[in-house]
Amino acid sequence: MASIDFERQVLEEAATSPVAAVMRLSMEIDRELRKLLAVIGVLNRYPSELLPDLPEAIELLNAYQKDLPRELKEVVSQFWSLRNFVVHNQVGGEQLPLRVLDYGFRILKLLTSIPRHSYIVYKANISLFKDNDCHFPRNDVRGVILETLSPEGKSLGKHIYPTTRVYKEGMSVSWEWNMHNRKGWDETWYKDPDAGETKMAWSGSLEFTGRDMNQF
Secondary structure, three states, rough: OOOOOHHHHHHHHHHOOOOHHHHHHHHHHHHHHHHHHHHOOOHHHOOOOOOHHHHHHHHHHHHHHHOHHHHHHHHHHHHHHHHHHHHHOOHHHHHHOOHHHHHHHHHHHHHOOOOEEEEEEEEEOOOOOOOOOOEEEOOEEEEEEEEEEEEOOOEEEEEEEEEEEOOOOOOOEEEEEEOOOOEEEEEEEEEOOOOOOOOEEEEOOEEEEEHHHHHO
16 A cells, blocks of 8 residues: 555655656556566566556456455546646646545555465575486476465475576466576476475466566
8 A cells, every 4th residue: 555655745846846756656556566476476468668557457456366446447547537637737826626636546555455466485596407316407497385375374384496586485476477588497396395395386387577566
């Protein structure tokens, strides 16, 4: 949820630079949308440039996320229309529609209220092998074990995935995969860092490329 300090800063900025304030609020909404799209694994379907089209992001979100707040789509539409009017017409002073700020703050509160899973790095930099005797290592990839948490914070289990990225234990990451390299890795084994047993990691998998959620 947008902090009280953030709202105060935006309102103060609006008094002297309305367009800058509206753009700042727009970027914060875009950031929250990208975080949510990243968690549900569809950020790659949304344009990478900043603020491409917020209503477009809501349509994408609506296609993959259940139980969105009913008013979210309408509020975003109203905000985007007013935002474009303010920015393109360089509206300032008393002409600034205060509703654009109200709508923006409402959107942030609605977005942050949407329940979502989280993915936490449980173990990183795990050695992987081509055989179940662990004699032949895979030198081009490492394993990362993620713990999936429900929106309520309950553990839904741990699973290992291949990656060439560097992760740290405790890091909250997005649900993203390398869809450009379809080759991936076939049958792979590893030694469970907790039990010490040799286990099959996967029979085939693409590369996990989730990003630190703090980067958004």
